[in-house]
Structures are given as structure tokens and as C-alpha cells.
Amino acid sequence: MGEETTKEEEEEFEPKIVGFTCNWCTYAAADLAGTSRKKYPPNSRIIRLMCSARLDPMFVLKALLNGADGVFFSGCHPGECHYIKGNFYARRRIAAIRTILKQLGLDNRFKSYWISASEGEKFANTMKGLAEEIKELGPSPLRGKVL
Template identity: 55%
Template sequence: MNVITNVEEKATEKVWEPKIIAFLCNWCSYAGADLAGVSRIQYPPTVRVIRVMCTGRMNPSFVIKAFQNGADGVLVAGCHPGDCHYIQGNLYARRRYSILAGLIEFLGIERERFMMSWVSASEGGKFAKVVTELTDRVKKLGPQNQLRRP
């Protein structure tokens, strides 16, 4: 019995680690994350990847929903402008997220929790850098409680 309770206690004592939801585009950023893994580049295990076919497929409500369901940070990554598999998807996304970023800031929701970046299939190192930076920022802020659902 004692052993089990000790294990449980140890589990609850665990330090808080942020949960980061990363929406990665299938053709560039997902391959970039894959490359980071294959090249054995170290990056924090805080990130949970959701693969979308294109950043242009992303509805801004995905980001809001992620925050509602308890994400501490959200990363949206896609191909560099001009490199999109669907020619122009990321250019639509850029306009959309410029407005969402302004809105998040205007409402006083911590802007540092949302990050958008361009990561190509060859930039494994950049993906690791981006994730590390977002994790550091979110760790400083602590758990996200503004939009979290009860």
C-alpha cells in the first residue's frame, strides 16, 4: 500500500509543464518537425502536434477552442509565403491571423501565448527554436486561466 501512495504522491508533486498545441501544415511545418526528430534535435516535450492540410484550412476558432480546452500556448506554423502547396493558402491565413492577433491583444488576453511562424520542411532547427521560445514564454506566464472552461 505504502509503495502505491508514495508513487501517487510523487506523481502529484510533479512540476507544472505547459501544454502547447501546435497546428502544423502537412507539407512544410509537419515535415520540419519530422526532420527535427530525425536529426535528433532536442526540443521541449510540451508540444502537442495537430496536423492540418494547410494553414489556410485553419479557422480562427480552432485557436480559441484550444485555449478554452486548456492549452497554455498555441502555435500556428505553415509554409513560407510563396511556398504553399496550395499556392496561396498561407497568404489568406496571414491576413486572418493578423486580425486575430490584434483582437487577442485588444481583449487583454496574454498575447505571448499565441505564436505564428513560418517553418519549411528543411528547417528542423527552426522548429525546435520556435517551440523552445514559446515554451519559455509560457513557462514565465504560468498556467492559462483566462479562457479555460470550468
């Protein structure tokens, strides 16, 4: 990371966003967005989990500490979990980790959504909105740091 990168970033900052989605809802929604040819910015790198409840908040911490500008999580709507109650547990953990991140001023870089398998358009729009939001925030304060 030298001056060059900084210059490039000034020209056009393209945020790197790490996303965690559940296999049954949001991942299918992303698929649907693709097959329905909805366009959305390519900033997000999606990691598929079998269920919301697989999201260990350590994943979020690790992504942020490794310089991700944004992290998002998305799963089935509460009450519609493929495994009945996985996202209820996930919701508590997400609320906890967001409370911790809020203390450090990082909560605006971790978003979570509920997007069902039929909501391909909502997925595309959410990704658009998220990329814009993170772009506005600028690079993560942890980016390029010796950590």
C-alpha cells in the same frame, strides 16, 4: 482540479501547448527535427492540417478556452505555399484573431511562425523558445475555469 494540482504546478509548471502545422512545411520540419535527433521540450501537441488556410481561428479559440496555456501555428513561408496562396489568406485570418486576442490580453499565448520543410533545427529551437516563453507566462487564466 484541486489543491494538489496547484501544488504540483508551483513546483514545476509544464505548459500545455497546442500546435497547428501545415502538412507540407512545418510538419515535415518537425519530422526532420525528429530524424536528425534534435531535442526539444515535449510540451507541444501538434495537430497536422493540410494547409495553413485550414486553420479556422475558431480552433485557436477552442484550444485557449479549453485551457491550453499556449497555441501556435506554423506553415510554409509566404510565397512558398504548397497550394500557392493558402498561407496568404491564413495570414490575414491570423492577424485578425490576434487583434481580438490582444484586446483580451491573450495574444502572447498565440504565436505563429513560418518554418519550411528543411528547417528542422529552426523548428526545434522555436519549440524550445516557445515552451520557455509560455512557462514564464505561467498557467493560462482560463485553465481549470468552469466555462
